[in-house]
Ligand SMILES: [Ca+2]
Ligand SMILES: [Ca+2]
């Protein structure tokens with residue numbers, strides 16, 4: 001290969017590497033996957049794992065991905081001391097993140113009413129805002145108390161989830177917005193049969209709602225993060241393994257980001273991608289569409305095709321006797337009315353129809 005071509009290729013590879021990694025986050029080049037559940041397979045929060053059997057193994061994140069950055073053991077994990085596996089899911093159209101946390105511990109420590117408890121700590125940044133999220137790391141406030149209600153957990157959230165939680169709330173939301181841990185913003189269920197101080201396996205199933213803006217005064221002014229297919233979000237977790245109720249400190253701080261400050265800085269989180277449906281769960285073809293009334297007085301309506309992939313042809317019936325074969329037509333209605341609009345799509349798998357009755361209504 002001529003040298004100038006080779007050089008161009010190297011530059012291209014470099015640019016591609018830049019484009020495909022998320023430089024702002026920890027573990028650049030590493031991307032974790034969030035499994036998309038179809039709407040008829042949304043996990044039921046009951047502590048049973050069957051809903052998650054459709055999730056391929058490549059979505060599972062084990063202890064081999066974690067590093068103990070406080071206890072000093074690095075990536076030298078010992079499955080007899082602690083073993084964990086996490087799966088994350090989402091459903092297109094619902095701004096919630098679902099989790100299955102399965103953990104084995106040689107000593108489940110959960111008798112105390114305070115923070116001394118085995119903990120699954122989760123940090124979520126739904127819009128990749130990045131930067132500090134806890135009051136202690138605020139760049140301008142000298143006294144953390146000032147930053148509590150204005151800042152702490154407002155643009156990214158930190159959950160200290162108690163594993164298990166007996167005689168206490170399932171999680172501490174570290175910030176000024178404890179209302180986000182209850183329905184309709186979160187829900188959790190456990191399954192385990194050990195007592196405090198014993199070993200055993202715990203299953204925790206839960207979902208949370210990520211917020212771009214989660215203020216202290218409740219949901220009225222809150223902004224929920226919009227989850228979109230193929231989008232990246234920032235996320236990390238750490239397991240605070242307490243193995244002795246008389247010890248002041250946890251024994252391990254096993255975290256996914258490999259940087260301890262992931263607990264308070266959203267730029268230290270990892271990249272997670274909201275994946276499309278896996279092929280085996282996709283319908284061969286599904287017709288769907290959307291519309292927007294561009295100008296109500298002139299009765300101009302823009303239609304958008306939202307059909308699944310592999311469509312080769314479109315036929316629109318606008319419900320007024322007119323039709324079109326564009327993918328995204330704009331139609332001007334001559335008179336008002338309540339219209340039945342139909343889209344028929346062609347694909348190698350056959351034809352599919354989607355009508356909407358009286359969604360398009362014009363004066
Ligand atoms: Ca379940
Ligand atoms: Ca342990």
Ligand SMILES: [Ca+2]
Pocket residue numbers: 105106107108109118241242243
């Ligand atoms: Ca423990």
